[in-house]
Amino acid sequence: MRCVNWLPVTCPTCFETFEIPAPDRQEAGSQIDYDCEVCCRPMVLTIVEEAPGELSAHAASLDDLS
Ligand SMILES: [Zn+2]
Structure with missing residues (x-):
């Protein structure tokens, strides 16, 4: 088990992937x-619990939010 969980995030602007600490x-x-x-x-990252204890981050560009 890893001590720190990292969540992959795909940037909605440049589509590069990076990770944030969960x-x-x-x-x-x-x-x-x-x-x-x-x-x-x-x-804006929305933290979603996909399964118990399993988080993921959904990224949305600020340009998409009105
Ligand atoms: Zn980017």
Whole structure:
């Protein structure tokens, strides 16, 4: 078992993939403002609990949000 979970994120602007440290499980359902580590464009990550204890991050470009 790894000590730190990393969540893969695909940037909605440049489509590069990077990883963020997984937040606490209680963070599921919350949204996090994040800047892409590749192109530095802002995005909003939505933390989703896909299965018990299994988080994933869905990224949306700020341009897509109105
Ligand atoms: Zn990017």
